[in-house]
């Protein structure tokens with residue numbers, strides 16, 4: 001089930017957008033559907049994942065802002081907003097407040113489709129779980145006036161439960177773009193290599209699809 005109208009991608013950290021949906025974002029951009037991205041944090045706690053172990057949180061946040069700008073240009077994002085909550089502590093933020101900020105963003109861009117993590121965050125990361133919960137609440141609250149569909153990335157746990165994707169993209173078709181956007185997030189390169197391998201000519205078999213399920217539609 002392909003998204004109609006404008007799509008918003010709602011995630012926790014810079015690089016989540018490329019991990020989960022880099023190919024989809026680029027494809028929507030190529031179709032002039034003007035995808036937009038909202039990030040809850042600036043990724044200021046991700047210092048273990050690259051060569052910036054000595055950076056302060058503020059220094060790392062500034063580095064990651066630059067990386068995110070570069071990735072946004074590669075993916076063709078039409079707009080990017082960062083809420084700037086502390087990385088790693090998103091589950092301490094009031095869900096209702098976060099949901100209302102998500103709704104405000106969706107309304108600003110007249111978004112019709114919302115994409116986020118599944119309830120388990122894909123990998124259990126508490127920030128991912130928190131942003132999934134808040135995005136779901138934003139949809140359920142009815143505050144997102146133009147939104148008609150909510151998509152989750154298909155997590156391994158959901159697949160094991162027998163859930164099948166409603167939308168599948170073959171990463172191979174856009175791998176060069178996705179790999180370039182991943183490379184832009186240089187401060188996270190160790191985490192990226194753990195997940196995607198060495199970003200060579202071809203995508204690893206285990207990462208060959210971006211898959212999404214439709215949770216709600218109006």
Ligand SMILES: [Zn+2]
Pocket residue numbers: 012013016125128
């Ligand atoms: Zn993340």
